[in-house]
Amino acid sequence: MELLELNSVSRxxxxxxxxxxxxxxxxxGRIGLLGPNGAGKSTLLKIIMGLLEPTSGTGHVLGQPLHxxxxxxxxxxxxxxxxxxxxxxxxxxxYVALAGELAGLPRRQALRRAHExxxxxxxxxxxxxxxxxxxxxxxxxxxxxxxxxxxxxxxxLDEPTSGLDPAGREAxxxxxxxxxxxxxxxxxVSTHLLGDVEQVCDQVVILNEGRLLFQGNLxxxxxxxxxxxxxxxxGETTAFLDDxxxxxxxxxxxxxxxxxxxxxxxxxxxxxxxxxxxHHQVVVRGLRRDDEDLEELFRxxxxxxxxxxxxAVDQGAAPGDGVQAGGDEAS
Amino acid sequence: xxxxxxxEHEATxxxxxxxxxxxxxxxxxxxxxxxxxxxWGGPLRxxxxxxxxxxxxxxxxxxxxxxxxVLYALALFTFLMFFFGQYLLAWALSQxxxxxxxxxxxxxxxNPTWLIQQVRDGLGINGSPQMYRTFLGYQGSMVxxxxxxxxxLLVGNDFRYGSLPFYLSKPISRxxxxxxxxxxxxxxxxxxxxxxxxxxxxxxxxxxxxxVRTAWSYFTEQRWLLLGIVGYGGIxxxxxxxxLVATAxxxxxTVPMIMVWAALFIFCRLIxxxxxxxxxxxxxxxxIDLWNNAYLLxxxxxxxxxxxxxPQPQPSLWQAALTLAGVCLGCLIYLNRQLRAVEVVS
Numbered sequence: 001m002e003l004l005e006l007n008s009v010s011r012x013x014x015x016x017x018x019x020x021x022x023x024x025x026x027x028x029g030r031i032g033l034l035g036p037n038g039a040g041k042s043t044l045l046k047i048i049m050g051l052l053e054p055t056s057g058t059g060h061v062l063g064q065p066l067h068x069x070x071x072x073x074x075x076x077x078x079x080x081x082x083x084x085x086x087x088x089x090x091x092x093x094x095y096v097a098l099a100g101e102l103a104g105l106p107r108r109q110a111l112r113r114a115h116e117x118x119x120x121x122x123x124x125x126x127x128x129x130x131x132x133x134x135x136x137x138x139x140x141x142x143x144x145x146x147x148x149x150x151x152x153x154x155x156x157l158d159e160p161t162s163g164l165d166p167a168g169r170e171a172x173x174x175x176x177x178x179x180x181x182x183x184x185x186x187x188x189v190s191t192h193l194l195g196d197v198e199q200v201c202d203q204v205v206i207l208n209e210g211r212l213l214f215q216g217n218l219x220x221x222x223x224x225x226x227x228x229x230x231x232x233x234x235g236e237t238t239a240f241l242d243d244x245x246x247x248x249x250x251x252x253x254x255x256x257x258x259x260x261x262x263x264x265x266x267x268x269x270x271x272x273x274x275x276x277x278x279h280h281q282v283v284v285r286g287l288r289r290d291d292e293d294l295e296e297l298f299r300x301x302x303x304x305x306x307x308x309x310x311x312a313v314d315q316g317a318a319p320g321d322g323v324q325a326g327g328d329e330a331s
Numbered sequence: 332x333x334x335x336x337x338x339e340h341e342a343t344x345x346x347x348x349x350x351x352x353x354x355x356x357x358x359x360x361x362x363x364x365x366x367x368x369x370x371w372g373g374p375l376r377x378x379x380x381x382x383x384x385x386x387x388x389x390x391x392x393x394x395x396x397x398x399x400x401v402l403y404a405l406a407l408f409t410f411l412m413f414f415f416g417q418y419l420l421a422w423a424l425s426q427x428x429x430x431x432x433x434x435x436x437x438x439x440x441x442n443p444t445w446l447i448q449q450v451r452d453g454l455g456i457n458g459s460p461q462m463y464r465t466f467l468g469y470q471g472s473m474v475x476x477x478x479x480x481x482x483x484l485l486v487g488n489d490f491r492y493g494s495l496p497f498y499l500s501k502p503i504s505r506x507x508x509x510x511x512x513x514x515x516x517x518x519x520x521x522x523x524x525x526x527x528x529x530x531x532x533x534x535x536x537x538x539x540x541x542x543v544r545t546a547w548s549y550f551t552e553q554r555w556l557l558l559g560i561v562g563y564g565g566i567x568x569x570x571x572x573x574x575l576v577a578t579a580x581x582x583x584x585t586v587p588m589i590m591v592w593a594a595l596f597i598f599c600r601l602i603x604x605x606x607x608x609x610x611x612x613x614x615x616x617x618x619i620d621l622w623n624n625a626y627l628l629x630x631x632x633x634x635x636x637x638x639x640x641x642p643q644p645q646p647s648l649w650q651a652a653l654t655l656a657g658v659c660l661g662c663l664i665y666l667n668r669q670l671r672a673v674e675v676v677s
Contacts, residue, residue, distance in 0.1 A: 042676045049500065051675050074502035075375050081676070085497040088488060089392045101384040102501035104375030113371060120368045146497070151371035158676065183368050 001063050003028050003154065003186050004048065009057030009066070010210075011043050018043040019054070020210040028153075030180040032197030032218075033190040034298055035207035041190045044207065045156055048188070049074055062154060075104055078147030082158040084139060086131040092118060092142055093127040099146035110149070117145045121175070137168035144175070154186045155179070161196055169196075176200045194294045204294065206301055213301040218294065227266075228252070228290035231273060232259045235282035243276050261290050378503040385498065385511025389485050390518060399481065403523070406473040410527040413466055414534060416456040421538040423447050458535040460556060460633035463528055467563050467629060470524045471622070474567070478575050479592035481519065486512055486579035487588065496675045505670040509576065516572035525564025532557055555634065562632035566625055570655055574621075577662035580669050596622050607644065614644040621658060624651035 006024040010017060019040045035041050046052035048061050050070015059066045062076050087095055093114050100110030118127045121141045126134065134142060140160065147155055160176065161169040177200055179185045189200060197204055198218065206214040233240065237258065241251065248265035270287060277284045393399050424447050431440040451457045455465055489495045498508050536549040550557070574595075582588050599619045606616035617623050623645075630640055631648050 042674075045676045049676070051499075071378055071502040071504065074500065079500040079676075081496050081500065083493045083496065085493050085500075087388065087392075087494045087497065088492050089395060090388065094388070094391075098384055098388055099497070099501065102381045102498065102503055104377065104380065104502060105371070105373075106376065107384070109371070109373065116369055150375065179368075183370075 232286035389515035563629035
């Protein structure tokens with residue numbers, strides 16, 4: 001069964017389109033939801049949770065049509081908000097047990113699950129402490145605990161590493177990876193931190209100005225650039241580089257320590273690097289393909305849409321109308 | 332509502348692996364805390380089951396503050412006065428005989444039973460509907476003071492500290508949340524009004540038992556009085572809980588809460604009194620006094636004539652009922668708007 005299936009879903013607030021004609025099909029897995037502010041991420045999450053109905057379009061979340069009662073979906077979704085969203089005055093275990101009861105667990109089971117989940121998330125020693133006394137890292141973990149207490153198949157995580165120090169961030173990401181890989185939870189991680197998505201997710205969805213810019217596997221997004229290499233050489237490189245230029249290789253970036261990012265012409269083979277190096281008596285220390293990382297992909301897609309929007313405005317059309325939504329744009 | 336597995340890999344209750352086995356065969360799952368992650372395959376209950384946990388948590392948070400225990404104890408003083416007053420007068424009656432006694436040596440002789448009855452009626456501790464109206468009136472004043480302090484804690488903090496998105500992201504509707512909060516206020520109001528009044532009713536019935544008449548016969552004869560007490564408590568509960576939740580939702584902090592609450596129940600009363608008694612305005616001017624409106628409806632529940640309500644003149648019963656219904660409706664509309672505006676995902 002598909003985790004999420006949206007067909008031309010749009011949502012309008014007054015005259016502003018928060019989501020525009022989004023068509024999306026996501027299977028179970030770990031999904032990163034990316035986009036700048038105002039991209040429509042929150043609106044999409046609200047639609048997934050059944051807190052908002054789309055203005056137009058159809059779709060299913062966990063097999064349930066979008067227009068049906070959202071409480072069914074929220075029983076199967078655990079939501080970890082970005083803001084604190086705690087109940088001051090309650091202890092950790094009470095808070096998580098309350099979340100369990102609100103999700104539909106009987107009281108006794110909710111308490112039991114709360115203790116289990118808190119222990120799993122390494123909060124067992126802090127479970128009787130008041131929530132106000134929790135550190136930022138503990139607050140993030142207890143927010144995850146309240147989302148996890150009723151064992152939902154889908155977790156929606158809004159900026160899960162927000163405010164964490166590097167160690168705390170790494171621990172949280174590791175936890176999310178394990179939840180996805182070993183406990184088969186589907187995760188939708190909405191974040192501005194592309195590194196988090198790269199570390200945790202296997203699929204990515206990029207939104208901008210309410211439109212879908214890209215949807216696909218992270219490996220697909222990063223394996224699309226076959227003409228870029230990172231070259232690391234040692235020795236007298238001036239003549240070597242001149243020859244590379246003569247062959248049509250463009251030097252994109254030089255780190256000053258013998259490492260270059262280069263773009264090769266069509267038909268170029270990696271063997272040519274070694275032949276030229278051998279000819280000029282330089283040593284090739286490293287050579288790897290310079291795949292486009294998520295950050296570059298994100299920037300490229302967003303700026304491409306921006307340019308397309310400007311062009312469309314110049315030609316008298318509505319902003320964004322000239323941008324092709326979907327994976328084709330990224331290829 | 333039984334939770335069905337959504338994906339194929341989701342374990343059914345029968346197929347839940349033992350914790351140590353993990354989810355991937357042959358591979359030990361990564362463990363973070365002391366306990367491994369365990370699945371839950373049991374049924375999940377529908378949203379209305381969440382109403383009581385919301386109310387319970389609100390009450391727990393309130394009673395964790397010593398101030399509320401102090402206020403509750405203070406509020407029980409009136410109850411204790413009525414309780415022991417009833418008991419002492421009943422005890423005194425049981426101690427006197429038929430013989431007349433002189434008021435002073437050589438003075439007129441009077442019937443001691445008659446004297447005690449006079450004292451009883453004078454103090455209003457006679458098990459009559461008036462007694463319960465007076466008692467509920469006193470208790471209601473105390474409830475207003477306590478609720479003014481409790482409002483920010485019960486509801487205001489949910490807005491101030493962002494707890495509301497936590498509640499609303501769960502599989503409950505906004506009305507379940509509202510019902511939970513109103514239930515918390517209702518429990519508190521009834522603990523201070525209806526419950527003590529019912530205890531007084533039961534005590535009076537038990538004290539009436541003698542060789543001729545049983546307590547049960549008193550209860551059956553006076554069942555309408557009991558219903559009246561419950562009805563008065565119900566009016567106070569519905570009006571106060573909606574008004575409190577709406578006010579707390581609007582103001583969120585304790586000090587503004589107290590100011591507005593005082594304006595509603597003290598200044599409105601003074602203005603109404605000034606308009607009707609001093610400026611000789613129409614009786615309908617008293618409708619701005621919400622407490623008076625509740626008092627009129629409570630009197631009607633207890634079967635008392637409007638003419639017994641002081642001071643006179645008073646607006647008619649239907650006008651008071653309509654005003655309170657309008658206020659409650661306004662509170663509901665306001666709360667609906669406020670809750671709809673909450674951003675669960677921000």
